[in-house]
Amino acid sequence: MSNEKVKRGSAGGKAVYMKYGREYMQKIGRKGYQVMHQRYDLIPYGTCDFAIVSKETGKIVALLSGTKIPESGMVQSEESANDFSIPF
Secondary structure, eight states, X not given: OOHHHHHHHHHHHHHHHHHHOHHHHHHHHHHHHHHHHHHXXXXXXXXXXXEEEETXXXXXXXXXXXXXXXXXOBOOOHHHHSOOOOOO
């Protein structure tokens, strides 16, 4: 995302905050959180990341780190995801 878009988005957020106040921003933040967790699961991915997985399709929508989504778009079961060995 370009720096200009980031600045405009930030200015828009500040304008909404100034117009409606802190309570309104908390309310929409809480609603966004609830909807996110109704639609998606967070599944551990790799050693230090989480995949945002659609509850409806089971496909990875995004990674919390922002890295590229894997080709398959599917997530392993929790049992196989935790079944790893550390080479020494």
